[in-house]
Amino acid sequence: DTEEYGKVINQLVAANDPEEIALLLESLPVVQRLSAWEHVRQPARLAILLAMRHDARETIIREASTQELDEIFQGIEAEDLVELAETLPNRMVDRALAVMDAKQRDLFKDALQYSDDCAGHWANYRLLVLPVNAKVRDALRLLRREIPDHADTIFLVNRMGYFTSAVEISAVIGSPEHINLIELADEDCVAIDGNEKVLDAALKVEKSNFSALPMVDAQGKLIGRMDLRTACEVIREHYEGQLMASAGMDEEEDLFSPVIKSARNRAVWLGINLLTAFAASWFIGLFEATIQEVVALAVLMPVVASMGGIAGSQTLTLMIRGLALGQVTSSNTKALFRKEVSVGGLNGVIWAIVIGIVTYHWFDSILIGLVIGIAILVNILAAAMSGIAVPLALKKLRLDPALSGSVVLTTVTDIVGFVAFLGLGSLILV
Template sequence: MEQDISQVISQISAAPLEQQDALFNLAEKELDDGAIALILESQPIEKRIHLWRSLSLNHSVDVLTEMRSDARYSIIQSLSSIELDLVLSRLDNADLIEWADYLPDEIVQKALSLIDEQEIELYDQANEYNDEEIGRYAERKMWVLAKSLRVRHALRLISRDPSNTQPTIYLVDKHGTYYATLATHKLLNAPLDAPVLSLADQEQPALQADLGLLEASELIEHAEYDCLPIVNEHNRLIGQISVRLGMSIIREEYETTLMARAGLSESEDLFAPVIDSAKKRAVWLGINLVTAIFASITIGLFEDVISEVVALAVLMPIVASMGGIAGSQTLTLMIRAMALNQVSAGNLISLIKNECGIGALNGLLWALVIGLLAGLWFQSPMIGAIIALAICINIITAALFGVLIPMVLDKLKLDPALAGSVVLTTVTDVVGFFAFLGTATMLIL
């Protein structure tokens, strides 16, 4: 699929203007909505809007929902009042939940005035949960049957909607309390007089609606069914989570973490306006400048020894780089473990000991290698010993703070993925330079 998308993007970009619509419409017939969304996001904004307008009405809204929020909004901003009303009127509750966090309130209110009452009711139910809870994103359109039915009655009810291909049915009592999960295919070969409850999996637990997104996604990833039920605090069925939704949540979480390390959001548009993007990135550059100043101040404290021994200036980047890489390895491991709730007060000390042990072994190994090379390079055993000591100290420090920094940031309600790498880089730079230049000052001057 990725190769197909790449080829389509290349073909559209290289084709004359009069042929681009035809190529895009051909792709619309062959690719799913998610792939079409990626193609649109790869185009400059004016061309993106033009191509989106060429989509069939049935696909246009679904493609917008699949797009990242910034790219989606670039199209919504371009719509006339009539076009916007037409788009908003075709939203369902799930679409509106996906859109609402990234749209101005007036557009959300306009959408609520255009969609039908049933969708509004489902939308309100979703808003009872915050954006970190699976209940907010539960798919509320599903097959639900009374647990007291027999197979013949269940088949009759299902046959009324032949377009529905739900693989899973949920059995509830008259109050909507969840009882069991039933694979739809089991009804087809079952005796007509058999109770549906006898065919169902009564051991399949439901997910609590206040469960975190990643936890819920992990559970559906390893489940026997394509969908799992979601219940509220009273065990009443409110919706389901599908494998597709679970994988989408995991992908978005990965993208969010990846982008956050550069100070960007997961919704960042590839062709966002230059001024808007420059403003967003300027803030992150300013933060990095402040941290870099701390490292520079540390270097400035040892100006005399650097001016006396030029080799120190040549070797300083090695000290900083080794500490930075070692720290980022631990930090990445910690962020993943924290996202999966694998880190607690009970195992924190053991985790610190383990990472510091790894840091000590790698520190000693690479201290010997780099110390030997530096000593031979500058014909000075003293220089080799100084950088070896600094490398060892910095790698162990990086391992220690790679564990502690994300924990502290999490306690302060700050995103470890966003701020962790900046703080860690500052720590390893300052500690590394201080150990390297401080030792050199004591032994050389």
């Protein structure tokens, strides 16, 4: 291990991209991560912390000395402190605010007006702004000073600071100096609202042809912008979050969380699933006598449960994606329901026959084949219906279908499957 660790340290010292160093640090167990951190030179530390996930970042910040943190905070900007504030203890945030320049401090307070699922919380404050009556020559003067990353437009504001329109830098460069900028305005550049959900805002930025969109408050005042890079990160974090949520985990989960913390985080999900498993067991228990007489039923239970679970998760996954993209609405739910039930019916019939025949040969009993065939058909149909209904219901209850969809769905398909299978068994076989 020591040799391998030495290799990582060499990679780390050689790397000069903060994102790359952040990924390398995250990939190290905590003790080694902390000693590797000592190899990171000071000016890069803030950028690296910003690039790390919350949980991994916390392992470093917790061990950092006050002096080290003070050095990191030197000249920190509002949007970076917004990001760090999630991880920092309150007294450290206050400390950072104390050394911050007054304008950045105000911006930080503006950002905190918005909750962290709103676009306004994540605004970028490096803007190219000019008054609405400015001319091309003013724009050229502005551009000669500094152009922030991912800025391809200049935002025009009126005297009250309200956003009026945007002008592409490319339009400015080719135009005579005396032209009014407003004549060059690009109508396609529409502002996003700071109160919008941050994912919706990010998708708007991704779909636009601009490298950033202006952001306004409820009154229309220009408060910042969201650039394409931030949008890209927001979208990636959303999907990573969904992936992790499907296993009951958090997007911030560190590869090397402390064992106790990690066990505790996951225990909740195991506990919830245990309740549903006991529920399924309870339903099976209703048919104890039947099982004792026809043990084949117990043997075949996993087949019934598995087919329902898989079919349901397919419909559910399609729904989760559709809901996230806003493609599933009241106007097409019925049609979608019809389609999924048809797919379920078709697959249900086909697999009922296949499984029925296999079972008939295995246990040499037409009746057991019949019972499992019907149970499979019933369960796949039920799976298709709940695959549509469960995420819609969860969404109405303001729960995330990506997180709780699969556990609810599996409960439904397990119980429907076992009851159909064992119930039919006790009617037909006993």
